[in-house]
Amino acid sequence: MNYNKYFELAEEEGIESLELYIVKRYNLSISLFQGQIDSFTNADTYTIAIRGIYHGKMGYAYSEKNDRTTPQYLIDQVKENAKVIDNDEVPNIFKGSEKYFKKNVYNPTIVKIPTETKIALLKEIENGIKNSDSRITESTVSYEESIEEIELLNSYGLKLKNKSNYVVIYADAVANDNGEIRNSYDFRIFTNFNDIDPDAIIKKAVQNTLSQFGGKPCASGKYKAVLSPKVTASLLGFFLTNVEAEQIQKNTSLLKDKLNQLICSKKVTIQENPLTKNAFFRYFDDEGVATYNKKIVEKGVLKTYLYNLTTAAKDNVSSTGNGYKSSAIGKVGIGTVNIVLKPGRKTEEELFAKVIDGIYITDVQGLHAGMNPKSGNFSLQAAGYLIKNGKKADAVSLITIAGNLFTLFKEVKDVASNLELQPNSISTPSILIKKLAISGL
Amino acid sequence: MISKNLARDVLNIALQTGGDFAEIYLEENISNSISLDNGKVEMVNSGITYGAGIRILNKLQSVYGYTNDISRKGLEKLAKTLSASYEGQPLFKVTNINKVRVPHKHKPQIKYSDISVQEKIERMKSASNIMQNYDPRIARTMVSFADNTKKVVIFNSEGKQFSDIRTRGRIYMTAIASKEGAIETSGVGPGAQKGMEFFDQELDLKELATEVAKTALIMLDAKECPSGKMPVIIGNGFGGVIFHEACGHPLEASSVGRGLSIFSGKQGQKIASDLVSAVDDGTIEGAWGSGNIDDEGNKTQRTLLIKNGILNDYMVDNFSGRRMGRSGNGCARRQSYRYEPTSRMSNTFILPGKSTPEEIIKATKFGLYAKSLGGGSVNPTTGDFNFACTEAYIVKDGKIAYPVKGATLIGSGKDVLTRVDMVGNDLKRAQGMCGASSGSIPVDVGQPTIRLSEMTVGGRGGVIKQ
Numbered sequence: 001m002n003y004n005k006y007f008e009l010a011e012e013e014g015i016e017s018l019e020l021y022i023v024k025r026y027n028l029s030i031s032l033f034q035g036q037i038d039s040f041t042n043a044d045t046y047t048i049a050i051r052g053i054y055h056g057k058m059g060y061a062y063s064e065k066n067d068r069t070t071p072q073y074l075i076d077q078v079k080e081n082a083k084v085i086d087n088d089e090v091p092n093i094f095k096g097s098e099k100y101f102k103k104n105v106y107n108p109t110i111v112k113i114p115t116e117t118k119i120a121l122l123k124e125i126e127n128g129i130k131n132s133d134s135r136i137t138e139s140t141v142s143y144e145e146s147i148e149e150i151e152l153l154n155s156y157g158l159k160l161k162n163k164s165n166y167v168v169i170y171a172d173a174v175a176n177d178n179g180e181i182r183n184s185y186d187f188r189i190f191t192n193f194n195d196i197d198p199d200a201i202i203k204k205a206v207q208n209t210l211s212q213f214g215g216k217p218c219a220s221g222k223y224k225a226v227l228s229p230k231v232t233a234s235l236l237g238f239f240l241t242n243v244e245a246e247q248i249q250k251n252t253s254l255l256k257d258k259l260n261q262l263i264c265s266k267k268v269t270i271q272e273n274p275l276t277k278n279a280f281f282r283y284f285d286d287e288g289v290a291t292y293n294k295k296i297v298e299k300g301v302l303k304t305y306l307y308n309l310t311t312a313a314k315d316n317v318s319s320t321g322n323g324y325k326s327s328a329i330g331k332v333g334i335g336t337v338n339i340v341l342k343p344g345r346k347t348e349e350e351l352f353a354k355v356i357d358g359i360y361i362t363d364v365q366g367l368h369a370g371m372n373p374k375s376g377n378f379s380l381q382a383a384g385y386l387i388k389n390g391k392k393a394d395a396v397s398l399i400t401i402a403g404n405l406f407t408l409f410k411e412v413k414d415v416a417s418n419l420e421l422q423p424n425s426i427s428t429p430s431i432l433i434k435k436l437a438i439s440g441l
Numbered sequence: 442m443i444s445k446n447l448a449r450d451v452l453n454i455a456l457q458t459g460g461d462f463a464e465i466y467l468e469e470n471i472s473n474s475i476s477l478d479n480g481k482v483e484m485v486n487s488g489i490t491y492g493a494g495i496r497i498l499n500k501l502q503s504v505y506g507y508t509n510d511i512s513r514k515g516l517e518k519l520a521k522t523l524s525a526s527y528e529g530q531p532l533f534k535v536t537n538i539n540k541v542r543v544p545h546k547h548k549p550q551i552k553y554s555d556i557s558v559q560e561k562i563e564r565m566k567s568a569s570n571i572m573q574n575y576d577p578r579i580a581r582t583m584v585s586f587a588d589n590t591k592k593v594v595i596f597n598s599e600g601k602q603f604s605d606i607r608t609r610g611r612i613y614m615t616a617i618a619s620k621e622g623a624i625e626t627s628g629v630g631p632g633a634q635k636g637m638e639f640f641d642q643e644l645d646l647k648e649l650a651t652e653v654a655k656t657a658l659i660m661l662d663a664k665e666c667p668s669g670k671m672p673v674i675i676g677n678g679f680g681g682v683i684f685h686e687a688c689g690h691p692l693e694a695s696s697v698g699r700g701l702s703i704f705s706g707k708q709g710q711k712i713a714s715d716l717v718s719a720v721d722d723g724t725i726e727g728a729w730g731s732g733n734i735d736d737e738g739n740k741t742q743r744t745l746l747i748k749n750g751i752l753n754d755y756m757v758d759n760f761s762g763r764r765m766g767r768s769g770n771g772c773a774r775r776q777s778y779r780y781e782p783t784s785r786m787s788n789t790f791i792l793p794g795k796s797t798p799e800e801i802i803k804a805t806k807f808g809l810y811a812k813s814l815g816g817g818s819v820n821p822t823t824g825d826f827n828f829a830c831t832e833a834y835i836v837k838d839g840k841i842a843y844p845v846k847g848a849t850l851i852g853s854g855k856d857v858l859t860r861v862d863m864v865g866n867d868l869k870r871a872q873g874m875c876g877a878s879s880g881s882i883p884v885d886v887g888q889p890t891i892r893l894s895e896m897t898v899g900g901r902g903g904v905i906k907q
Binding site: 033036037038039040041042043044045046049058059060061062063064065066073077080081082083084085086087088089115138174181182183220250251252254329330331365366367368370372374375377379380381397398400402403404437439 | 510825
């Protein structure tokens, strides 16, 4: 598409600099229930979000309508919306980084695989789950394929494009044992159709569901604990919001003035690897700044805050390439891509052996309610297993775990080797915590 | 947005492979948002979301697709792609389309388009100043204002055309209080399907701002909540989120129809204490979760869900209704054209009882008064839930004793309502966004003050010893 019209109009209207951010998305999702296609969705969407500097202030606007009137409408909105801004932020449209580490991550073969093959795969998984055990009563499985193309253009001639795609397989299972109902679900992300291993997905869904039977609250108290990769990733995501420069500058992070200080246990090294070739790969952020791999926490020491252009200008540093929008139409905030908690050498079982008596937490609920990422305090409904004599033992459910994020990451005693990539683009292994408060019986 | 002739042609393409029902949903949504951070205007955004969704049903199967290209070419292509999912001969053809007229009850008196950005900002700044000046420990304030006007047009293969215009406005106020090493956040977000008159005439923004700042400070000085089993009093208004999550969702046909809900097959049975009656009411004039029609074109209704503890009815959309051998009752909703509609709540609340809130507290020897709740989550299959209290107090000997923070309420939707032993006379509704398979939609939750005889409370203040 020809976007020159926007830049011509911007110049005529006195807009100093302009950025276009265009997202094109294709989605295919198929879900199966009781052997039948329960839902099938096919979608093509286009969003253009623009922002521009007018009289020294930034105005934003967006549209999904794309006809002859769109450029004028958007330019008018940018001017109107810039006029009323009265904060002291210095807006910035980026001239470009010296070097970009572009890689081709788009896999063109996925979209060409016939829909029948994709449906057959779901049927195989659903049958596999249902036939594994007579107690399994229901299973819903779904396939979601997504292609995303992000294009960033600005009036300094910067022109960047990233196209990526992935498949998410979701499988859940419901089981009933004499009236005791348990369920579990699991998502997995793939960038290659042939990597999808139905047997592994079936095995995990069935195990995760059946192993919960007999689960009940355990005694309240302080436990040595192992947190599964899924649970660790959820907690880490909240913890990392406190290294965003905006939180620091606005006095809402307890990690203010902690640069080069020990903020975690020495066992903890946290990296951001946006250039890892996977479904989340990004070589430029949402302001056009080149991304790079970096250590955020190294052996417990905080190495850097995360900056976009605006916050970097305030601290007189360079953007760390972490200017991301929460959606195509939002304001550029601060975000991360491909966070990795560096794995250790021990297996998860070896962590259990080290704990001897304690608890293994595999699931937490109510994160958006029971987690206060600013104070770090959390109180969350959880489930998992007791660890007895160094081994995973009885199922535990309906307990709450309570603690503080800042304390928790300081009390990491060990990190396992079982690195897993979660749908929030965070990869973590299991971790061992010195003590965790459990409220149960 | 498109002509009847085009709609008819697209529906006939959708039906060409044996689908028994087809529908085109078109939407144009104009949104404006303003955000203030520490009293300064930080961002103003405006834009248009625009597109169409096509759905084709064949018995218990459904295919759905959406696009921003609502030209003849774009819609015909989508209908063709989707119809390729079925194999068969057309069952019937759409020949005529007639407009179904539904009275529009939820009209703004003062349109947002008649109010300048500057006028909205003035109101926001005043609220922000009140919070900021309330106490030096208020470290940061945020105020945002969002309004949108959504036009919806639906055509279906029964030859019907429906339309609706929905105008909503909402203000969020947040105060963050801090003292050395501690940070607490408090906020409110009132909204309505009304125009600017809601903010100028019905709300007292100054009083709300004061409340928000005050609550943040109370929580800053609060002790950690003790954990254990105890009686719990849940405050009115947003306290209803617990009913919404733990009992409302399992009453939606999307899970009931598939036999996946704790309330499947329980119609006519006792699921709550005699004191509990509850409704889902999409007809309340100007309410945040109301609509003239639902997103399938059905008229919205007031549905009595629970009557004196007995499960009276479910919330049903037409498609889920097929699994239940019945038609929908006006509960099909979706965030936008990007979502296939399904049964959802609108304004869902517990009806008032006879006790005053003071009587309820007075009758409690020891327990937790959860005055205000944050969000929560529920496992729809098992009914297990978890909620965080954003403002809570310990009650001792019939009096509010002291504030506590970090309290969570844990239980199961299966039996939570059976434990209700007092229901207040102070029904209040509060606004929220509810997320589920058909996206994030505006809903009202609500209830009077209620008391549960016993509940598991989680917190970091040690196990309670009574």
